[in-house]
Amino acid sequence: MNAPAPLDADPILPMPPQIIHPSREVADLAEAVEREFDRDEPETFWRCEDAFRTLLASGFAANALRDELQTIVDDPARIGDWQPNQLMVLRGRSYALSVALFETPRRYIHTTPFYGMYAPLGTQPLHYDRYRLPANYRNELFDPSLRLEPAGSGVVRAGDVLQLWSREYAYDFHVEQPVLVAKLTTAPFHTLEWLFSKDSLRAWQANDSELSSTQLRVAAYLLGRLAHQSSLEPLQTMTTHPHHAVRWAAIQAIGRLSRTEALAQLERAQNDPHPHIRRAAAKTLRQLESRT
Amino acid sequence: MNPEIQNTDVIDICELEYDVAGVGAEESSSEDNHAAWYLISYRLPENGA
Numbered sequence: 001m002n003a004p005a006p007l008d009a010d011p012i013l014p015m016p017p018q019i020i021h022p023s024r025e026v027a028d029l030a031e032a033v034e035r036e037f038d039r040d041e042p043e044t045f046w047r048c049e050d051a052f053r054t055l056l057a058s059g060f061a062a063n064a065l066r067d068e069l070q071t072i073v074d075d076p077a078r079i080g081d082w083q084p085n086q087l088m089v090l091r092g093r094s095y096a097l098s099v100a101l102f103e104t105p106r107r108y109i110h111t112t113p114f115y116g117m118y119a120p121l122g123t124q125p126l127h128y129d130r131y132r133l134p135a136n137y138r139n140e141l142f143d144p145s146l147r148l149e150p151a152g153s154g155v156v157r158a159g160d161v162l163q164l165w166s167r168e169y170a171y172d173f174h175v176e177q178p179v180l181v182a183k184l185t186t187a188p189f190h191t192l193e194w195l196f197s198k199d200s201l202r203a204w205q206a207n208d209s210e211l212s213s214t215q216l217r218v219a220a221y222l223l224g225r226l227a228h229q230s231s232l233e234p235l236q237t238m239t240t241h242p243h244h245a246v247r248w249a250a251i252q253a254i255g256r257l258s259r260t261e262a263l264a265q266l267e268r269a270q271n272d273p274h275p276h277i278r279r280a281a282a283k284t285l286r287q288l289e290s291r292t
Numbered sequence: 293m294n295p296e297i298q299n300t301d302v303i304d305i306c307e308l309e310y311d312v313a314g315v316g317a318e319e320s321s322s323e324d325n326h327a328a329w330y331l332i333s334y335r336l337p338e339n340g341a
Contacts, residue, residue: 001304048298142310142312143310143312180329183302192312205313206310206313206315207310207312207313207315207317208312208314209315210315211315213315214314214315216310217314218314233307244308245308245312248308251305252305255302255303255304255305256302256303257302259301259302259303262303262305263303266305276308277308280305280306280307280308280309283306284303284304284305284306287306288303
């Protein structure tokens with residue numbers, strides 16, 4: 001099989017950063033990140049720390065929140081760029097700046113499939129525990145036998161910046177009181193976000209790290225249920241997606257559209273780079289043979 | 293093939309040995325994961341705390 005093509009590669013046209021709450025200081029940060037950070041070399045992200053610290057010293061968060069509040073007052077129908085506890089301030093093609101309220105502890109310890117710099121705003125410090133990822137951790141290959149190793153605790157105070165070294169560590173934040181946090185993060189460089197049990201420290205579940213992967217899987221599932229032949233070609237294209245779960249969702253959907261094409265895809269999938277796909281394809285072919 | 297004709301000759305293709313949940317899912321068991329596909333929260337390009 002050919003190597004999966006990067007379906008989610010950047011479009012040819014450059015896309016300027018979307019500054020949701022324009023201000024001089026946020027524009028300066030955007031300029032610095034665009035200049036210093038190369039998404040193909042994620043380590044270059046750490047070069048942006050000085051610009052992030054300059055931004056933090058400017059009081060940008062209060063300005064952005066006041067600006068958002070005024071905009072909502074002026075236009076009650078505005079939806080804005082909010083998540084339940086987070087206001088997006090800036091979206092670049094490969095990074096984002098937001099202000100988040102850490103209100104409740106998470107049930108699991110999550111890996112972060114991106115690099116990040118977190119800085120508490122206001123008076124509440126940010127406490128965290130750090131865990132080392134297992135030596136044989138491979139992000140794309142979920143394995144519930146793997147376990148985190150405790151690797152110390154820390155506290156970040158106003159004016160400090162915590163660098164999330166996500167390739168080596170997972171972080172668990174203590175939230176005894178709500179903490180407002182400025183977050184400068186890269187786009188995900190891993191396809192999965194793993195969740196580990198806080199009790200056993202064992203891997204519990206993996207989620208898609210990118211919304212687009214979830215959307216593609218949902219779309220494949222629905223197209224399979226609708227079973228319209230015009231869906232065959234886009235689903236064939238999806239079988240080369242870099243994320244194994246997207247590839248498999250496409251093959252499953254093809255199984256509801258064309259027996260001939262599904263058998264061809266299953267044969268091909270026995271040589272897929274991902275072992276879970278190879279095994280699932282072989283299993284399905286065995287099951288089909290046993291029924292004939 | 294007439295695109296309006298729907299195919300009834302389907303193949304049931306098994307699940308992967310470890311299911312992957314959707315963005316935003318925090319379900320406690322793999323059985324919940326299919327439902328979790330629909331728990332899409334808008335949190336591009338990163339994943340909350």
